[in-house]
Amino acid sequence: MTTQSGSRGDSSAPEAEDVVHDVTVYLLEKRDDLTAIPGKAYFLTAVRNGALRWLLYAWSRRTVVMDHPEDHPENLVANESREG
Secondary structure, three states, rough: OOOOOOOOOOOOHHHHHHHHHHHHHHHHHHOOOOOOOOOOOHHHHHHHHHHHHHHHHHHHHHEEEEOOOOOOOOHHHEOOOOOO
């Protein structure tokens, strides 16, 4: 469900803006090293990859691997924390 502002109503909108900002700043900082002007497809791919990296980082910070007391690999359990 989308809100009037276009976001999904969760906290992903600020993170999405951060990813776009980070890619833009990176490209501006590296503009002297670029041999060609990046096009729209390059920019959108860089933003998508940045968002995927952010999601992987966020997921890894929320996932906790817990050992079963018997320390057998088949007894490992992954638990996702609901804390933001």
